[in-house]
Amino acid sequence: MAESTAVTKKRPPFRIRIEPRLSEPPSWYPAVVSFVALIVALILGGVLISLAGGDPIKSYQHIAKASFGDVGVLSDTIVKATPILLAALACSVAFRMKLWNIGAEGQFIMGAFGASAIVLAPVLPEETPRIIFIPVMMVAGMAAGAIWGFIPGYLKARFNVNEIISTLMLNYVAVAWINFWIFGVWTEGGFQMSPKFPTTAWLPRLLEYSKSVSFFRGLTTHFGLVLGIIAAVILWFIVFRSRWGYEIRLIGDNPQAAQYAGINIKQNIVWVMMLSGALAGLGGMSEVSGVVHRLQTAPLAAGYGFTGIIVAWLAKLNPLVIIVASVLFGALILAGREIQPSGVPKMIQGIILVCLIASDFMLRYRIVLERGEE
Amino acid sequence: MDFTIILQAGIASGTVLLFATLGELFAERSGVLNLGVEGMMLIGAMSAFSTTIATGNPWLGVVVAMLFAGLISQIHAYIVITLQADQVVSGLSLTFLGTGISLVLGEGLSKAGTVSLLPNFSIPGLDLIPFLGKIFFTDQSILVYIGYLLVPLSWYYINRTRPGLHLRAVGEYPSAADALGISVFRLRYLYVFVGGMLAGLAGATISLAVSPGWFSELTTGGQGWIAIGLVIFAQWDPVRAAIGAYAFGALRRLILDIQGPLVLLGFDNPFYYNPYLGFFLQMLPYLFTVAVLVIGSREAMRKRIGAPAALGNPYIRGERGK
Numbered sequence: 261m262a263e264s265t266a267v268t269k270k271r272p273p274f275r276i277r278i279e280p281r282l283s284e285p286p287s288w289y290p291a292v293v294s295f296v297a298l299i300v301a302l303i304l305g306g307v308l309i310s311l312a313g314g315d316p317i318k319s320y321q322h323i324a325k326a327s328f329g330d331v332g333v334l335s336d337t338i339v340k341a342t343p344i345l346l347a348a349l350a351c352s353v354a355f356r357m358k359l360w361n362i363g364a365e366g367q368f369i370m371g372a373f374g375a376s377a378i379v380l381a382p383v384l385p386e387e388t389p390r391i392i393f394i395p396v397m398m399v400a401g402m403a404a405g406a407i408w409g410f411i412p413g414y415l416k417a418r419f420n421v422n423e424i425i426s427t428l429m430l431n432y433v434a435v436a437w438i439n440f441w442i443f444g445v446w447t448e449g450g451f452q453m454s455p456k457f458p459t460t461a462w463l464p465r466l467l468e469y470s471k472s473v474s475f476f477r478g479l480t481t482h483f484g485l486v487l488g489i490i491a492a493v494i495l496w497f498i499v500f501r502s503r504w505g506y507e508i509r510l511i512g513d514n515p516q517a518a519q520y521a522g523i524n525i526k527q528n529i530v531w532v533m534m535l536s537g538a539l540a541g542l543g544g545m546s547e548v549s550g551v552v553h554r555l556q557t558a559p560l561a562a563g564y565g566f567t568g569i570i571v572a573w574l575a576k577l578n579p580l581v582i583i584v585a586s587v588l589f590g591a592l593i594l595a596g597r598e599i600q601p602s603g604v605p606k607m608i609q610g611i612i613l614v615c616l617i618a619s620d621f622m623l624r625y626r627i628v629l630e631r632g633e634e
Numbered sequence: 635m636d637f638t639i640i641l642q643a644g645i646a647s648g649t650v651l652l653f654a655t656l657g658e659l660f661a662e663r664s665g666v667l668n669l670g671v672e673g674m675m676l677i678g679a680m681s682a683f684s685t686t687i688a689t690g691n692p693w694l695g696v697v698v699a700m701l702f703a704g705l706i707s708q709i710h711a712y713i714v715i716t717l718q719a720d721q722v723v724s725g726l727s728l729t730f731l732g733t734g735i736s737l738v739l740g741e742g743l744s745k746a747g748t749v750s751l752l753p754n755f756s757i758p759g760l761d762l763i764p765f766l767g768k769i770f771f772t773d774q775s776i777l778v779y780i781g782y783l784l785v786p787l788s789w790y791y792i793n794r795t796r797p798g799l800h801l802r803a804v805g806e807y808p809s810a811a812d813a814l815g816i817s818v819f820r821l822r823y824l825y826v827f828v829g830g831m832l833a834g835l836a837g838a839t840i841s842l843a844v845s846p847g848w849f850s851e852l853t854t855g856g857q858g859w860i861a862i863g864l865v866i867f868a869q870w871d872p873v874r875a876a877i878g879a880y881a882f883g884a885l886r887r888l889i890l891d892i893q894g895p896l897v898l899l900g901f902d903n904p905f906y907y908n909p910y911l912g913f914f915l916q917m918l919p920y921l922f923t924v925a926v927l928v929i930g931s932r933e934a935m936r937k938r939i940g941a942p943a944a945l946g947n948p949y950i951r952g953e954r955g956k
Contacts, residue, residue, distance in 0.1 A: 312739060362726065415927075415928060419928050421924070421928055421931045424722065428856070428859045429859065429920040429923045430924070433920050436914070439910075440910055440913035443913070444913075566730070569726060570727075573723060603733075603734055603735075603738040603741065606730065606733055606734035606737055607731070607734025607737065610727060610730030611734075613726070613730055614709060614713070614724075616727075618713050618719065620717075620720075621719065
């Protein structure tokens with residue numbers, strides 16, 4: 261009996277075959293794939309939330325309402341998106357060269373430290389006008405971040421030290437470093453924070469202009485957003501329209517060809533790590549001067565550098581797409597604060613990244629439906 | 635300060651790193667880089683602790699931790715082996731995912747109280763050896779002794795047995811291994827699973843033996859990343875991995891204990907009187923990891939030895955393998 265069924269078993273009406281893509285997919289295709297991956301991730305996240313005893317639909321509704329519900333929360337979303345934007349830009353340029361800078365978090369923290377040192381050391385007196393204060397803080401933050409990026413870059417170029425581990429280790433060192441300054445030197449009456457900065461060291465916020473434009477009342481969106489967008493545009497030009505950017509992309513795609521073309525890979529490793537660190541450092545400066553207004557560990561070492569990795573990947577390393585993607589993640593983090601259990605935003609971020617990476621398969625292969633013959 | 639006590643505790647805390655490092659070593663020997671160690675360790679620590687709370691049986695906790703972490707590791711295996719995605723990004727995403735899941739499922743566990751822990755005991759006879767007996771064989775957790783056994787067993791397995799030869803072949807020259815009828819895909823899945831289980835065991839070692847409890851992300855505090863660094867330092871050799879792991883364990887303990895006494899080596903202890911100097915001590919394990927990487931990388935460059943040749947590359951049948 262069993263044998264006869266095996267013989268008469270019908271072939272399925274169609275077969276699924278997977279074959280490598282030989283030509284580039286159309287330009288809209290990667291965006292659609294990423295979007296579908298995002299949706300799948302949210303569905304999977306919902307399943308896990310309900311397994312953990314939560315209500316996924318309520319959770320997502322809550323996220324949407326608490327982040328885009330009205331102008332006030334939208335402004336808060338943008339405030340959260342700003343540090344993510346700069347951290348993601350930092351990751352994107354290094355990743356473009358297949359240089360795995362996982363240390364945007366530490367470079368971000370050091371940037372905040374560098375900017376704070378200008379106020380707290382103090383390098384500039386308190387009554388310095390804002391027009392001087394802010395640019396000096398920006399330079400200091402970017403320099404501190406660049407130094408923190410230089411160390412692993414140099415070690416990689418000189419000794420071939422794995423940059424994933426070295427950048428990650430330096431994150432922990434950066435946290436201990438600012439903790440030392442907050443507790444030991446600049447403590448505010450023994451608390452774990454520095455004194456508040458003078459308002460001349462604050463980045464301008466929309467609410468300051470509410471006298472002339474009443475619409476801006478209570479909106480905390482600060483100038484860091486403008487800095488981030490300018491940085492994104494400049495980075496886009498560097499990566500896609502400059503000779504340096506061409507070298508970076510070539511090294512990332514085919515290091516051997518780059519070598520034969522006479523590109524100095526080691527030098528590029530150091531420079532790109534410094535650029536990456538400087539961007540993350542600017543993020544730290546923008547956060548400390550635009551939001552926190554004092555040097556304090558918890559709100560600065562909040563994982564923006566790690567979220568930046570996911571955002572950079574979601575945006576396929578394109579600086580302009582990063583602007584949009586970071587707003588999405590700003591929303592997730594802002595609304596996630598009130599969601600129980602509190603690990604949910606982190607878990608959803610992890611699921612999104614897993615789905616995005618898995619979806620890359622669809623860019624390299626295509627699924628072909630074939631009608632079965634006979 | 636009694637240094638034998640510090641070293642004794644250091645061996646226990648080094649056992650965590652030992653398990654994680656050995657696990658990663660197996661995965662990398664098969665050609666798969668798994669940066670998800672930190673996430674898998676958190677999964678292991680959380681599930682070991684919560685299972686033990688629920689059942690009162692720490693052994694069950696260890697088993698669940700190893701299985702859960704092994705299961706999570708298969709996500710990475712699927713993405714990089716079957717879907718051939720980038721191993722670096724996939725491993726990172728595994729760390730995010732593992733951290734997130736363990737935070738969600740571990741919600742409230744930090745206040746769950748104490749659990750029955752795995753037994754500590756001394757090895758009769760061996761504990762009488764002067765100095766070393768006190769450090770290695772007196773009042774250690776059973777997991778520490780399992781660690782001692784695992785090191786020579788791993789070395790023997792990798793270097794002297796047929797399955798070990800297959801493991802190395804798959805990591806060094808997968809297309810040749812495939813031509814000989816060794817299933818590259820199956821072995822890679824298997825050793826990523828082994829790596830996940832050992833990372834889970836490392837996590838369980840924290841939450842059930844070394845520093846019992848669940849302290850969210852601080853439970854592991856970056857030890858998974860240190861383990862990945864140690865694999866490079868160890869040059870993919872289990873014995874060197876053990877030396878590195880125990881040295882790091884001792885360093886971690888030393889940092890904790892050095893801040894206690896009023897007098898240190900005959901001087902006023904600066905770390906006692908200026909507690910904020912402790913932050914520089916906290917940096918040490920991480921700075922040491924970087925230093926150890928520099929040493930390991932330079933040595934590898936000089937001796938022209940290196941990572942398994944196929945590490946980080948997906949194996950695609952029909953393409954010319956490396």
